[in-house]
Amino acid sequence: MDLELINDCVHCGFCLPSCPTYVLWGEEMDSPRGRIHLMKQHVEGTPMTPEMAGHFDACLGCMACVTACPSGVRYDRLIEQTRAEVEREHVRKPDDRALRAVVFQLFPYPRRLRAMRLPLRLSGGIRRKIIPRLERINPSLAAMADLAPPVSARVRLPHRVEAKGSRRATVGMLTGCVQGEFFPQVNEATARVLAMEGCDVVIPPSQGCCGALSLHSGQEEQAKRFARRTIATFERAGVDTIVVNAAGCGSTMKDYAEILEGEWARRAGAIRTVDLAEYLAELGPAAERHPLPLTVAYHDACHLAHAQGIRSQPRELLSAIPGLELKEISESAICCGSAGTYNLFQPEAARDLGDRKAERVLATGADLLVSANPGCTMQITAAIRRRGAQEIPVAHTAQVLDASLRGLGRVPTIPA
Amino acid sequence: MSTMTLQEPARRFEELLGHGAVITDPVRLRTYECDGLTHHRVMPGIVVLPESAEQIAAVVRVCNEYGLPFVARGAGTGLSGGALPRADGVLIVTSKMRRILSVDAANRRAVVEPGVTNLAITEAVRDLGYYYAPDPSSQQVCTIGGNVAENSGGAHCLKYGFTVNHVLALEIVTPDGDIVELSDGDPGYDLLGAFIGSEGTLGIATKVTVRLTRAPETVTTLLAAFKDIEQGGQAVSAVIGGGIVPAAIEMMDALAIEAAEAAVACAYPEGAGAVLIVELDGPAEEVAHQFGEVTRICEESGAFELRIADDPAERAAIWRGRKSAFAAVGRISPAYIVQDGVVPRTTLPEVLASIDRLSREHGIRVANVFHAGDGNLHPLVLFDDAEPGAGERAEIVSGKILDLCIEHGGSITGEHGVGVDKSRYMSRMFSDEDLDTMQLVRCAFDPRALSNPGKIFPTPRLCGEVPGVRKGVHPLVESGQAEHF
Numbered sequence: 025m026d027l028e029l030i031n032d033c034v035h036c037g038f039c040l041p042s043c044p045t046y047v048l049w050g051e052e053m054d055s056p057r058g059r060i061h062l063m064k065q066h067v068e069g070t071p072m073t074p075e076m077a078g079h080f081d082a083c084l085g086c087m088a089c090v091t092a093c094p095s096g097v098r099y100d101r102l103i104e105q106t107r108a109e110v111e112r113e114h115v116r117k118p119d120d121r122a123l124r125a126v127v128f129q130l131f132p133y134p135r136r137l138r139a140m141r142l143p144l145r146l147s148g149g150i151r152r153k154i155i156p157r158l159e160r161i162n163p164s165l166a167a168m169a170d171l172a173p174p175v176s177a178r179v180r181l182p183h184r185v186e187a188k189g190s191r192r193a194t195v196g197m198l199t200g201c202v203q204g205e206f207f208p209q210v211n212e213a214t215a216r217v218l219a220m221e222g223c224d225v226v227i228p229p230s231q232g233c234c235g236a237l238s239l240h241s242g243q244e245e246q247a248k249r250f251a252r253r254t255i256a257t258f259e260r261a262g263v264d265t266i267v268v269n270a271a272g273c274g275s276t277m278k279d280y281a282e283i284l285e286g287e288w289a290r291r292a293g294a295i296r297t298v299d300l301a302e303y304l305a306e307l308g309p310a311a312e313r314h315p316l317p318l319t320v321a322y323h324d325a326c327h328l329a330h331a332q333g334i335r336s337q338p339r340e341l342l343s344a345i346p347g348l349e350l351k352e353i354s355e356s357a358i359c360c361g362s363a364g365t366y367n368l369f370q371p372e373a374a375r376d377l378g379d380r381k382a383e384r385v386l387a388t389g390a391d392l393l394v395s396a397n398p399g400c401t402m403q404i405t406a407a408i409r410r411r412g413a414q415e416i417p418v419a420h421t422a423q424v425l426d427a428s429l430r431g432l433g434r435v436p437t438i439p440a
Numbered sequence: 441m442s443t444m445t446l447q448e449p450a451r452r453f454e455e456l457l458g459h460g461a462v463i464t465d466p467v468r469l470r471t472y473e474c475d476g477l478t479h480h481r482v483m484p485g486i487v488v489l490p491e492s493a494e495q496i497a498a499v500v501r502v503c504n505e506y507g508l509p510f511v512a513r514g515a516g517t518g519l520s521g522g523a524l525p526r527a528d529g530v531l532i533v534t535s536k537m538r539r540i541l542s543v544d545a546a547n548r549r550a551v552v553e554p555g556v557t558n559l560a561i562t563e564a565v566r567d568l569g570y571y572y573a574p575d576p577s578s579q580q581v582c583t584i585g586g587n588v589a590e591n592s593g594g595a596h597c598l599k600y601g602f603t604v605n606h607v608l609a610l611e612i613v614t615p616d617g618d619i620v621e622l623s624d625g626d627p628g629y630d631l632l633g634a635f636i637g638s639e640g641t642l643g644i645a646t647k648v649t650v651r652l653t654r655a656p657e658t659v660t661t662l663l664a665a666f667k668d669i670e671q672g673g674q675a676v677s678a679v680i681g682g683g684i685v686p687a688a689i690e691m692m693d694a695l696a697i698e699a700a701e702a703a704v705a706c707a708y709p710e711g712a713g714a715v716l717i718v719e720l721d722g723p724a725e726e727v728a729h730q731f732g733e734v735t736r737i738c739e740e741s742g743a744f745e746l747r748i749a750d751d752p753a754e755r756a757a758i759w760r761g762r763k764s765a766f767a768a769v770g771r772i773s774p775a776y777i778v779q780d781g782v783v784p785r786t787t788l789p790e791v792l793a794s795i796d797r798l799s800r801e802h803g804i805r806v807a808n809v810f811h812a813g814d815g816n817l818h819p820l821v822l823f824d825d826a827e828p829g830a831g832e833r834a835e836i837v838s839g840k841i842l843d844l845c846i847e848h849g850g851s852i853t854g855e856h857g858v859g860v861d862k863s864r865y866m867s868r869m870f871s872d873e874d875l876d877t878m879q880l881v882r883c884a885f886d887p888r889a890l891s892n893p894g895k896i897f898p899t900p901r902l903c904g905e906v907p908g909v910r911k912g913v914h915p916l917v918e919s920g921q922a923e924h925f
């Protein structure tokens with residue numbers, strides 16, 4: 025762990041109000057400033073006690089503190105280093121260890137994830153009966169079942185989608201594990217929108233995981249392995265720009281050059297990762313926007329807003345659609361509690377944050393919630409369902425744009 | 441006091457507040473060892489996180505039973521070590537008490553718990569057309585309880601006054617554990633006034649009734665860039681001398697601008713040796729008139745660029761650099777001391793020249809940010825803590841700046857308080873008799889000196905910092921001008 029990065033923190037506390045765990049509990053140890061203090065204690069020789077590890081585990085990695093910090097503290101780097109240190113030094117309780125093993129052997133592997141969908145495919149009635157029971161046995165298992173959306177038909181994407189009209193660019197597209205398995209419609213929409221805006225879209229088959237889940241949980245080596253494989257895959261596909269529609273994947277891929285060393289860092293640097301909204305805003309509109317008479321609440325995914333600084337682009341893209349009215353969600357900078365695997369490992373905190381977010385989403389009175397990250401979509405939908413409130417349909421930015429470009433008049437939403 | 445003797449009170453606190461609200465694990469305790477002034481550190485004996493006034497009162501009563509000193513803490517952003525804990529005592533943290541209890545727009549008041557942040561009050565009433573006027577730069581994080589204790593101010597206090605002008609009533613837990621109310625309408629002594637700015641030494645605020653201010657009809661913000669600080673200072677004197685009371689008038693020097701640029705890319709005019717931010721607010725007509733005057737004065741004083749903001753986004757862009765300045769110096773220096781002093785406005789140019797001399801003499805950079813309208817200086821003394829001796833030299837410069845303030849008839853603190861950090865300067869400003877008289881007030885509230893002992897006063901006197909020990913008779917008591925009761 026890098027003492028110099030730790031010492032950049034001047035203890036001003038400006039990050040406190042943006043930290044979801046501080047918002048929930050109001051305790052110094054569960055604030056960015058407190059966690060950095062704990063890191064310092066550890067570097068200076070205090071052993072990694074279970075209490076200390078607990079406060080690091082409770083961090084969502086949402087990076088709201090990075091946005092808030094006027095001193096430019098690299099909390100993103102720090103927490104990554106710290107998570108790896110926790111995995112090296114901290115002996116977890118057996119049940120915690122078992123759950124982690126399941127998740128890390130499952131989520132980053134699309135094929136295994138596919139096999140898992142069956143037991144998770146519980147229709148409404150059964151779901152409502154089984155979740156309280158799971159809750160008693162293990163809140164994390166309940167969280168898993170509660171979150172998993174019903175499975176939609178598997179979609180095979182072509183390996184290449186040709187640009188409509190004159191070609192403006194050629195880009196690669198990441199399919200992502202969770203996005204690809206649970207929300208294939210989003211990938212279809214992404215490919216179509218890019219094509220309609222004049223891009224040849226190259227979609228390498230069997231892409232595998234980008235490494236985001238592993239990296240955010242301190243599984244450094246697994247993350248590096250996945251990163252190298254992803255780079256090689258897109259090199260083979262012959263593209264130098266990769267468009268990503270899942271915020272968590274995009275933020276990790278933008279860091280590849282920092283995560284990897286030597287030759288691989290150089291190869292990572294030769295490929296540009298861009299978020300879909302970022303890319304489309306940069307490219308400028310070519311295709312015609314057809315009206316969509318809708319009020320839309322846009323949710324800032326942490327890995328988009330905080331980790332990549334992408335806030336204005338999706339809002340601009342959405343507002344440019346005729347008839348569409350954009351609503352802001354209050355406390356938009358506070359995480360919904362999804363945060364990668366967080367809702368599996370810290371189910372209570374995730375639940376409280378989910379409830380907080382659901383309340384604010386519903387308060388907008390919007391017809392549609394737009395979220396650019398599969399984790400957030402699952403989390404917020406589950407929270408709204410828990411409240412027993414009138415469910416609000418959710419769609420990805422790509423799906424809204426797709427509907428407008430194709431002139432559908434309505435948005436085919438993600439089934440919740 | 442050994443940890444053994446803290447075990448029993450800790451158990452009592454757990455009975456009162458529940459297990460989760462009492463911290464005794466050393467790793468966790470250490471995260472509370474300092475506030476925003478990090479070179480004073482003490483690991484608290486126990487930390488408690490109460491959720492109501494009743495719980496605070498109960499904790500304070502237990503402290504009295506065992507003779508334990510206690511210290512209140514809000515967000516821990518204080519810059520004078522006011523919330524520095526006691527190793528033999530209890531840190532009472534209000535960060536879970538952050539409910540806005542009521543908003544009464546018709547009577548322009550709101551009642552809030554002490555852990556509510558300054559900005560949260562404004563956010564809660566903005567849609568009603570009101571705001572909470574005092575605006576410390578730390579407003580998004582500091583608590584109203586901390587503001588009350590420090591009598592905090594901010595850029596807009598020139599026109600609107602400090603915390604003391606905006607708190608209408610308080611509910612406090614007294615140092616012996618009673619819950620009492622202090623209100624500005626109370627007949628007799630102004631106890632509310634005595635409590636505000638008392639830095640946690642007279643008890644703990646548990647409920648704060650604040651005045652809400654009507655949002656002004658028009659706000660215009662102007663940024664003027666000057667070649668140097670002298671020109672900027674001239675403009676300030678001319679504005680105030682001309683009878684204009686801007687909502688705010690703030691100045692930053694070249695080094696402070698450099699830091700702000702590095703942190704938030706505020707894009708202030710290139711080549712500026714000083715920038716002045718002037719904000720005017722009020723009825724449209726009045727603002728328009730004052731605006732004409734201020735632009736004329738700035739131009740006459742040598743401003744080479746003027747920027748004007750009329751909408752909130754442009755205004756925020758101008759303020760962003762200023763509001764981030766303290767924390768932003770972290771970008772250009774590994775370590776720094778935020779100093780806080782006051783000088784009469786007319787002596788500003790002279791004092792700044794002396795600060796510059798000090799800076800060169802000691803080889804320590806000083807960035808200047810200040811509330812120019814009321815002469816409140818915030819010199820940021822920069823140093824590299826890895827360089828041997830640099831910290832000491834920075835301390836010397838920092839201390840000499842305070843001497844300058846006293847010499848010029850000013851004060852050692854404008855808004856950050858005395859805390860532990862400046863207690864040793866108190867005797868440079870006040871005579872022993874003055875300090876003893878202040879102690880009499882303190883003893884009237886807190887005869888056992890349990891509430892935040894060791895702060896403000898340079899040496900324990902009179903009722904003493906040790907419970908029950910009294911040193912001699914106070915001169916005022918001896919001369920018959922005051923008495924103990």
Ligand SMILES: Cc1cc2nc3c(=O)[nH]c(=O)nc-3n(C[C@H](O)[C@H](O)[C@H](O)COP(=O)(O)OP(=O)(O)OC[C@H]3O[C@@H](n4cnc5c(N)ncnc54)[C@H](O)[C@@H]3O)c2cc1C
Pocket residue numbers: 035036037475476511512513514515516517518519521522523534554575576577578581582583584585586587588589590591592593594595639640641643644645646766767855856892
């Ligand atoms: C970057 C930065 C910028 C700042 N800018 C300004 C500024 O522009 N103007 C300004 O005035 N200050 C400023 N400050 C200083 C600080 O924010 C204020 O002093 C603020 O009021 C402290 O609030 P807090 O909640 O952090 O209190 P803490 O630091 O936790 O405590 C401060 C003092 O208040 C006492 N206290 C806390 N709560 C209570 C309570 N409920 N009852 C009784 N006593 C209590 C504590 O014992 C302590 O003595 C700045 C600080 C930073 C770090």
Ligand code: SF4
Pocket residue numbers: 042043044045046055056059082083084085086087088089090099
């Ligand atoms: S990453 Fe998010 S949860 Fe973690 S410390 Fe920062 S703000 Fe808090």
Ligand code: SF4
Pocket residue numbers: 032033034035036037038039040056057060089092093094095096097767
């Ligand atoms: S805002 Fe930055 S410098 Fe300030 S306490 Fe948080 S991490 Fe540290």
